[in-house]
Amino acid sequence: MSEVILKTTDLVxxxxxxRPSIFxxxxxxxxxxxxxxxxxAGRSLGIVGESGSGKSTLARAVMxxxxxxxxxxxxxxxxxxxxxxxxxxEARKGFxxxxxxxxxxxxxxxTVRTIISEPIVSLERxxxxxxxxxxxxxxxxxVGLPIASADKYPHEFSGGQRQRIAIARALITRPALxxxxxxxxxxxxSIQAQVLNLxxxxxxxxxxxxxxxxxxxxxxRAITDRVAVMHLGRIVExxxxxxxxxxxxxxxxxxxxxxxxxxxxxxxxxVRSDAPPQTPVHTATxxxxxxxxxxxxxxxxxxxxxxxxxKPVTPAWSARCHFA
Amino acid sequence: xxxxxxxMTGMSVELSAGPSRVxxxxxxxxxxxRGERLGIVGESGSGKSMTALAVxGLLPERMRVRGELLFDGRxxxxxxxxxxCGYRGRRAAxxxxxxMTALNPVKSIGAQIAEGRRxxxxxxxxxxxxxxxxxxxxxGLPAPRFDLDLYPHQLSGGQRQRVMIAMAIACxxxxxxxxxxxxxxxxxxxxxxxDLIDDLIEDTGTxxxxxxxxxxxxSEMTDRxxxxxxxxxxxxxxxxxxxxxxxxxxxxGLFAASPxxxxxxxxxxxxxxxxxxxxxxxxPDPFSRPTHCSFAERCxxxxxxxxxxxxxxxxxxxxxxxxxxxxxFHPRERMVAP
Numbered sequence: 001m002s003e004v005i006l007k008t009t010d011l012v013x014x015x016x017x018x019r020p021s022i023f024x025x026x027x028x029x030x031x032x033x034x035x036x037x038x039x040x041a042g043r044s045l046g047i048v049g050e051s052g053s054g055k056s057t058l059a060r061a062v063m064x065x066x067x068x069x070x071x072x073x074x075x076x077x078x079x080x081x082x083x084x085x086x087x088x089x090e091a092r093k094g095f096x097x098x099x100x101x102x103x104x105x106x107x108x109x110x111t112v113r114t115i116i117s118e119p120i121v122s123l124e125r126x127x128x129x130x131x132x133x134x135x136x137x138x139x140x141x142x143v144g145l146p147i148a149s150a151d152k153y154p155h156e157f158s159g160g161q162r163q164r165i166a167i168a169r170a171l172i173t174r175p176a177l178x179x180x181x182x183x184x185x186x187x188x189x190s191i192q193a194q195v196l197n198l199x200x201x202x203x204x205x206x207x208x209x210x211x212x213x214x215x216x217x218x219x220x221r222a223i224t225d226r227v228a229v230m231h232l233g234r235i236v237e238x239x240x241x242x243x244x245x246x247x248x249x250x251x252x253x254x255x256x257x258x259x260x261x262x263x264x265x266x267x268x269x270x271v272r273s274d275a276p277p278q279t280p281v282h283t284a285t286x287x288x289x290x291x292x293x294x295x296x297x298x299x300x301x302x303x304x305x306x307x308x309x310x311k312p313v314t315p316a317w318s319a320r321c322h323f324a
Numbered sequence: 325x326x327x328x329x330x331x332m333t334g335m336s337v338e339l340s341a342g343p344s345r346v347x348x349x350x351x352x353x354x355x356x357x358r359g360e361r362l363g364i365v366g367e368s369g370s371g372k373s374m375t376a377l378a379v380x381g382l383l384p385e386r387m388r389v390r391g392e393l394l395f396d397g398r399x400x401x402x403x404x405x406x407x408x409c410g411y412r413g414r415r416a417a418x419x420x421x422x423x424m425t426a427l428n429p430v431k432s433i434g435a436q437i438a439e440g441r442r443x444x445x446x447x448x449x450x451x452x453x454x455x456x457x458x459x460x461x462x463x464g465l466p467a468p469r470f471d472l473d474l475y476p477h478q479l480s481g482g483q484r485q486r487v488m489i490a491m492a493i494a495c496x497x498x499x500x501x502x503x504x505x506x507x508x509x510x511x512x513x514x515x516x517x518x519d520l521i522d523d524l525i526e527d528t529g530t531x532x533x534x535x536x537x538x539x540x541x542x543s544e545m546t547d548r549x550x551x552x553x554x555x556x557x558x559x560x561x562x563x564x565x566x567x568x569x570x571x572x573x574x575x576x577g578l579f580a581a582s583p584x585x586x587x588x589x590x591x592x593x594x595x596x597x598x599x600x601x602x603x604x605x606x607x608p609d610p611f612s613r614p615t616h617c618s619f620a621e622r623c624x625x626x627x628x629x630x631x632x633x634x635x636x637x638x639x640x641x642x643x644x645x646x647x648x649x650x651x652x653f654h655p656r657e658r659m660v661a662p
Binding site: 050051158160188189190191192193194196197200215216217218219221222223255256258259260261262263264266267268 | 367368481510511512513514515518519522537538539540541543544545564567577578579581582583584597599600601602603604606607
């Protein structure tokens with residue numbers, strides 16, 4: 001087994017809820033219910049789930065942006081929430097982020113040079129200018145932009161090019177891990193494919209590891225080796241991407257995969273039901289039973305009384321369902 | 325032969341920016357019959373949303389329609405604003421992409437749904453509210469949980485989109501335009517909303533114009549599609565025919581670039597990941613569209629004649645009852661079935 005670059009252990013993250021009055025008891029909403037993931041160096045792990053499943057909170061916790069109430073985030077062997085400021089600054093060179101919105105994540109008043117060099121300027125204090133320029137040229141070349149782009153402003157670029165700039169900015173500290181939160185959702189299909197191909201090329205060339213967060217199952221299927229499916233703050237299924245999508249074991253994954261409209265499937269065929277659609281909601285604290293039970297077609301007595309544990313399907317594939 | 329509900333003949337939409345004028349949409353010929361479902365597919369900047377706004381008479385001020393745009397035999401371009409007000413919402417209604425910004429945050433959902441019936445049909449407040457209640461039930465928001473007094477912020481994205489749909493069908497329009505109705509929604513919610521639209525169209529016989537970039541959605545929802553690129557229709561025909569052949573290299577490229585299960589080759593153990601078939605280059609800017617085929621620069625099948633003239637939207641197949649057309653000098657033959 002290869003080296004593990006990212007490992008989270010039982011991450012719990014809660015947000016305080018607004019109090020109806022100052023005399024009411026403080027309540028909180030648990031967004032991550034003990035999430036554990038593991039990503040091997042040089043591989044990519046996809047996190048899929050619907051809005052509100054906690055996937056972006058997980059990304060923020062991994063990036064050291066939101067301290068979890070309990071649990072650990074280990075990147076390249078060190079717990080980032082146990083480091084002091086200097087240690088965290090040093091560790092941050094090893095992990096960088098790419099965000100969803102290529103319009104909002106680049107400062108419009110800065111040149112591309114300033115934007116791209118910001119991570120090394122702040123994380124590698126006192127880096128010499130020639131060395132800095134060399135690094136800028138290196139990453140621009142890596143993402144396929146001309147060197148002359150360095151002196152332009154973000155508005156001069158298209159959405160796909162902006163996302164290339166964002167990737168260049170993430171690469172400049174020479175990280176081992178990149179957390180990409182919906183990096184291609186704002187792009188058109190033809191441009192999306194260009195950026196995904198670039199990300200795959202860079203990964204193979206530089207040995208990067210990706211934690212790739214997306215709601216688009218097709219995109220995740222194209223780029224990741226393994227996938228973890230999140231539902232209401234829990235990972236309900238985790239395994240090799242192709243196997244999980246071709247033959248999902250958890251009823252929630254099955255519902256997700258079945259819901260994606262497919263070309264060549266002809267007109268919609270479905271069972272008409274008169275029951276109003278239901279949406280399960282986050283529980284304030286840990287409740288007993290399976291969170292998906294409210295809408296699950298396989299629900300039995302046990303689902304309401306026992307919280308399912310992750311059950312292995314194969315050694316590399318597990319599902320959190322009593323009937324997996 | 326009855327006349328089509330909506331007919332565009334050589335329709336262009338012109339944008340004046342200072343002294344220069346430029347066509348955002350060029351020479352669109354499109355027909356839509358009652359009860360038919362038409363899909364318009366394309367990427368951002370292809371002109372698909374502008375086509376919808378032109379039909380609704382909601383184009384931005386600096387844009388103007390040229391050519392013919394007939395709705396039920398009447399030329400929409402000649403309508404006064406007052407006439408438009410009687411047409412929008414009554415004869416043609418639209419569902420927008422972002423249900424949060426499209427709903428009025430300071431009016432209850434009941435009032436918003438009832439508004440159309442009161443204005444267009446002159447119904448009393450009580451009648452309109454009773455109808456609004458029935459509409460909410462119809463779109464899957466039953467009482468007592470979903471009261472008419474709720475405000476948009478108290479609803480989830482999918483529920484808001486249901487309210488939008490209830491508003492759109494309130495006056496039983498002849499044409500329903502849905503502009504990316506499910507793009508902002510999660511897949512499971514998307515499936516519910518598509519089912520709902522599907523049901524409504526089946527029950528009411530309303531014509532549907534569905535605008536989307538998602539090939540899966542059009543394939544499941546429409547009878548006919550028009551693929552747009554850089555302001556022109558580049559391929560149109562029965563949905564099955566277009567999907568089976570994809571004669572225009574752009575239509576084919578768009579399909580190959582999307583990471584759908586069908587487009588992804590299975591991965592073998594020990595091999596690298598297969599790359600997606602990206603289309604090189606970017607969509608030309610409307611101000612600098614070439615005078616020849618606007619896809620030629622990105623096309624891997626382009627030949628010398630592609631850089632001389634704009635290809636007309638020609639018939640490529642006359643079999644079957646619906647014509648299949650493509651604007652390409654060198655249309656591709658039938659694809660090997662994926």
